[in-house]
Amino acid sequence: MDLSALLSPDCTRCAVAGSSKKKVLELIGQLAAPRLSGTTSFDVFESLLNRERLGSTGIGAGVAIPHGRLGSANKPVAVLMTLAEPIEFDAIDNQPIDIVFALLVPEDHHEQHLQTLAAVAQRLNDKSCTRALRDAQSDQALFELFTGGSCT
Template sequence: MFLTEVLDRNSVAGPVSANSKRNALQIVADLAERTLGAYGLEADAILQGLLEREKLSSTGVGQGVAVPHAALPGLTRMHGVFIRLETPVSYEAIDDVPVDLIFALFAPEDAGTEHLRALAKVSRILRQKELREQLRQVDTADALYALLNRTETSHAA
């Protein structure tokens, strides 16, 4: 699985302003609705899926990164959304560091191991310190998308 298979240019935004974890997840859900709306999914349902998953444990994986995810009815393939926040928000991350980089994944309800592999890949890519620093320096969604795309192709082997 390549990030470019789940993440299209219209699913990337930043820098955006959020004042809480819930507000950040609402922004993710609103952005996701642009592509997931084709499956009949609205932002409210997407947000509920994310919040239900967060009840289990925080998806803040550390170093200012969160990888929220949800299995949603009607999806036929994996979809992703990436946002960079202007200012980090408290996210109950494993290292207690506020989050400003959020890569959300949405999977079909029966995705199984495909969902787990996608989560592992996103986490691996965002563990790269240099990439995180670059993502925090750029000021447009196009630049964010280009960085994620370039990183993927340079690490595809």
């Protein structure tokens, strides 16, 4: 799966100062909304927060994959961040997270949504990939690693 079609350099951030789960979800909204015509950062935040209320998207090993569907979205968009310091995210292993990959899709993209989540989870379960992402020193390096480097 070509994740560079979903993830763009302007939605990739390295060593973000995210003090809480809520702040990280808000930042995802700020990054993703400009790429989703007709969608506000609050729409994105609310979609992600509603999904988190169903159960945490913290998959363990320091990784979270928040995701949501948006009626106003016209295409899927992803956001990738590493955090400067791990934060509590109610992950399944009760460990803090420091890698966040968010996926936002149009309301009617059910199958694509599930396939993309599975592909991302597989990449982020690879210890060499997560190690490389954590070692990235810039937004661009993080983007290149995830879309074409050691995480493919």
